[in-house]
Amino acid sequence: MTAARPDAKAVKQAIQWLLRLRESGHEPTLQQQCAQWRSAHHEHEQAWQRVMHLHHDLDLRCVPGAGLALQTLETSQQRLHRRQALKLLGGVVMAGSATWLAKDLDAISAWASDYATGTGERRVLTLPDGSLLQLNTRSAVDLAFNAQQRMVRLKQGELMMTCNARHPVLVQTRNALLEGFEGRFVAYQDNDCTRVSVTHGKVAVHRPGNGQLLWIESGQNWRLDAQGAHRLAHLGMDPMAWTEGLIVTQDMRLSDFLTQVSRYRHGYLGCSDEVADLRLSGVFRLEDPEQLIQLLPQTLPVRLRQRTRWWVRVERMA
């Protein structure tokens, strides 16, 4: 009796025959030679049968609706890898390193370029795929773009991405990996959290230590931190207004407002506890934050204590 199982050599030969035949368009002479090889050994024939079966099962060319197969397989594989890497790193990740995704990024040989803005500065970049990247004050990003992946690493500050429909753009922050599809969103890297606001389309959020994908829909604001993801019911401000040089607040706490304004100026700007909870609604221009501060006593019952030009504290009106 012949062996019940073809050995590796016979299998590899069968594969060679299959590829040669397929490539030649099943040329008759070649077919004949292949038939000779098959009949030379029972093992050859068995290997041939198995390889043909396998090949048939893996053949997507004749399956209806398979036109999208390649794209689907490639995209899903990349994401699966990313997810596995995120998951593997989980836990260790939140230690505060901004490089926690590094292991997953071997597809990108080097961070292509760095962009940063100074205090009060804004910048608009058009990315190679046509997406628009806007940077707010005191922000820094690294870009890594290649054929497979479009990645922006938000090192500090705030950005707005307007994504081109064709490819998702990835934004890596200290707390999550954001995947933006056709649409527009803002990501703000705060000390211990990332705030994400979506105005058009939606964003998929991959979180370290959590395999569950989070979708942020248009109109939503979320806070992502080491404890998890929280939807913010009331942000108190228009998250996109800075792209037009404005702060637009609605019922915003004064202390939150001052925190925002201090991002656009040098020095200390704060308030006493007594006035922290006062609410502010209005449209303010970012061009001149000093003037903006000087106007506060006109709208709220507060006074300014100013030690130097760079040290300002808002207190209760005496």
Place this chain on the structure above:
Amino acid sequence: MPSNDSVQTLYSDHHGWLHAWLRSKLGNAADAADLAHDTFVRLLQRHEHLQLNTPRAFLRTVARGLVIDHWRREELHRAYLEALAHVPEAQSPSAETRELLLELLERIARMLDGLKPKVRRAFLLAQCEGLKHQAIAEQMGISVRTVERYIADALYHCYVLRYEDEC
């Protein structure tokens, strides 16, 4: 085949732990319960005897495979629906066809797991698009010989996976 007894012991001793572990991976109690269940079903179907010296490491290995399968399925569905969004409605396949195709894609994706990206890509260009080796070589910027080697390697890889259990 492990005896039902040993699986029973394993189940009562470690099910709670496994469920918690899966939950931490999946972030979702319902999926964790499903996969914990599947893990034990998988054990009952195994041919070899259970190695019980380190039961949790063993369970984790089986469960991790299931978690990855679960994610793979999710990502395939998602990627497929996204790709479909760019196809005119009239050309969009029926729900049944989609299901069948996704099953097929899942089988293929599992088989191709572990292949190098270039090997995988060369193979898929041939299998999905029906491209000739020359065309694949041009598209990928590699030689025809390398393409041939990649595709043969990929097929052999799949062959071993498919027939390794048979004698």
